[in-house]
Amino acid sequence: MENFNFYSPTEFIFGKQRENECGSYVKKYGGNKVLIHYGSKSAVESGLLDRVKASLTKENIDFVELGGVQPNPRDTKIYEGIEICRKENVDFILSVGGGSCIDSSKAIAIGALYDGDFWDFYGTGKIVERALPIGTVLTIAAAGSEASGGSVVTKEEGMLKRDTGSDLLRPRFSILNPELTCTLPAYQTACGVTDIMAHVFERYFTNTLEVEVTDRLCEGLLLTLLKEAPRVINEPNNYEARANIMWAGTVAHNDIVGVGRSQDWNSHAIEHELSGLYDCAHGAGLAVVMPAWMEFVCDHNVMRFAQMAVRVFGCEMNFENPKETAMKGIKAFRKFLHEIGMPINFKELGAREEDIPVLVKNLGIKDKTWGFKPLSAEDVTQILKIAVRAEV
């Protein structure tokens, strides 16, 4: 196991109707003037936003609002938020939405206390030194942004998707009410599950040996998702299944299952180019990329893929031919994604083979990426070609 630090100071407030307590948590964590940042109209129409405002008002906390965050959140909206924060002396951002909304909030949190352009911190490794505190009321189990210090946003000009990260961006609190996810369309639910699985797999595929504890925890999360995802697709109002998925999504990305081991985030990086170019859902892009990536890198460590096949997908181990077992596991993953309604190839995603050179170019690989198996531009081309033609 490698040396590591693990620090996850976010307070998680989980369960039915907990959003009604958001005012007291904003108060607990020092907020006096709040920017409520939200995304879709559903937060308004469902009455969620009214409940949030009522809770703030009950605690005599003043607030301003900024809605309209899009999936793959845009810099234009972020600049708007930064402007409001400065003008209104906002000292706390309350993010009501999914990963896009929270990531947008984090960018605003950076920009509000920074003299230059917030974009300076994205894709550059520049260290975040100050940020407004954030709280979240999560409405989609997916991105794990409610538990992480990461943020991914998109520059509209050129649709460039870039990320940043800092412990300063970890939310002070995150309210997780699984009821709020019951109204999500099946497609978005499945996209969320796919994103969560990707967060686990990108930790699972490692070159670090002897990491049984995090291996087993990763496998536990994946087994949970295999059980619960089909249930919520068939019974959208199944609170218990929603709750298991929601906590899995949080644990999957606060890094407690990924510490002390090398990780591989190439699937996420490749996918960001797909959703950047086509504005598709991030989870849908991952469903197309990730199994293709697995097939391409399988030979790098066949036994690790065989372990996944046996422990997660319940495949029989073929002791004479572990590669066959490994490939069966990958096939089972793709079949699962198909069954929960995800696209599994370019056509189903709405992507085009002729764009591959652009996608690869946008990734901007100089020599090779880093990770479980470092990839050249040519490798990514091969992965995307597998993704073009994938079938269950």
Next chain:
Amino acid sequence: MENFNFYSPTEFIFGKQRENECGSYVKKYGGNKVLIHYGSKSAVESGLLDRVKASLTKENIDFVELGGVQPNPRDTKIYEGIEICRKENVDFILSVGGGSCIDSSKAIAIGALYDGDFWDFYGTGKIVERALPIGTVLTIAAAGSEASGGSVVTKEEGMLKRDTGSDLLRPRFSILNPELTCTLPAYQTACGVTDIMAHVFERYFTNTLEVEVTDRLCEGLLLTLLKEAPRVINEPNNYEARANIMWAGTVAHNDIVGVGRSQDWNSHAIEHELSGLYDCAHGAGLAVVMPAWMEFVCDHNVMRFAQMAVRVFGCEMNFENPKETAMKGIKAFRKFLHEIGMPINFKELGAREEDIPVLVKNLGIKDKTWGFKPLSAEDVTQILKIAVRAEV
């Protein structure tokens, strides 16, 4: 799943030689005048204490020392610590040792800022309102106190063992260097593993339905321990196995695998009377109590024990007779404990059947305990009788 809050703000600093950084973490978390609280002579003789002091000195942090914490830490030592803290204006406690040392530190942390007797908070439910901040350098993977807000200490008069808990008692940071555990005698290592397994099982046996995610995470930790414990017993210097056990011990008790479900801490409560009366190792007492408790309560939910047997101990499911599978799992657990060198009955522990009435009386059960299966005094008597005669 039940509603819950989860808050684990401790920073974990994990890996080789990390104790050399303790000074910078004390500084980061505001310590200026430190009480170094430690237990056995081994911390001195191994040079660990010197390294800790050097690290504090490097940061110009002043310190005083108090060693000699015993297993089942005593109130007498705690009063001594409180006295020192008051006299020397200590503002930070650095605990260098295992669970006993950390629990003793937490009691001192409470007492130093409280006008009355620290014992007021133990076994009474009285709420802790202030406590000095604590950091830890962990030397035994076992109690999980490095990641929890709990503390269990013993009043010498009558050898009463009582507990308290508060988020204020969660360490600000915990340094976990698996190397420090390599010199532990096999018996102590096995005691630690048993304690960790008990922390998981006491969360695993629940009356809350539909908690797949925490079930799976619990099982992942248990599987890890089944693999790694025999390795460290046979190869004490196996760093990787030590590391897996150490992280498992922390995750097992910061409650991330126990949230949203009812739990059952009766085995711990019963064991506290054993180690209170005989001053035996806590883990050793648990090895005797826990399988006996399992046999006694098995009928309360046979399928849950069958799940443990199949998923954790790899038993074949007997679909015609799940009880047989359940009992096989419990047998496998006891056999495992025996194989890592733990006592499994009263005689091996050094306990006496004729003391059962005293042990039961000390527990002070009024009507019934709470938990997976609430226990009457008569139930506890039955459990201890099973423990008297247990065999592999």
